Amino acid sequence: MPSVSNFSRLGFYFNQNACIGCRTCQIACKDKNDLPVGTVYRRVHSFEAGSFPVPAVYHYSATCNHCEHPACVAGCPTGAMHVSEDGTVQHDDERCIGCRYCVWNCPYDVPQYHPESGIVGKCDACADLRAAGGDPACVDACVMRCLEFGPLDTLLAEHAGEDLTDKLVILPDPTKTNPSILIDPRPAALAGDFAEKEM
DSSP states (O other), X not given: OOOOSOTTSEEEXXXXXXXXXXXXXXXXXXXXXXXXTTOOSSEEEEEEEEETTEEEEEEEEEOXXXXXXXXXXXXXXXXXXXXXXXXXXXXXXXXXXXXXHHHHHOTTOOOEEETTTTEEEOOOOOHHHHXXXXXXXXXXXXXXXXXXXXXXXXXXXXXXXXXXXXXXXXXXXXXTTOXXXXXXXXXXXXXXXXXXXXX
């Protein structure tokens, strides 16, 4: 069970068992945010695990976890990185001075520095699309319907039969930040041996 103390906050659900690593979510996010070459706010990582005769491959679609205790917010000296009224972690471009303390503090490597503008950017869970009643672009783009976004208590109830977690061997310890993520993991993603594949 994920270490989530308040299930009313917003977050992502990720069905790792259904993910085929197609990276459509990554492309949709990049397109929606008009990001330059080399910058992504959602990145799909692929991993190899196990060994012959029982090898395994799995994928992880990573973005901002909109943590309950976000290290990026704690490290921001100007308040540019902040927790919004809906509980998601947002970034105010006008207040950002480009110091990159949020980049260095986030254990998930989520905030991205934009050298051309001198400020940082990150996933805002498509706040504009959600305000219009829609879903984040990554959720709508996923061809396998691996991603969902909403109140964690609702997501938890909808996926009650799954062995959900926020702990994978490829991820940092979640106890300090309490990420708003519910993962239906592949067994290999819970094992100790893995190697990331370059795609």
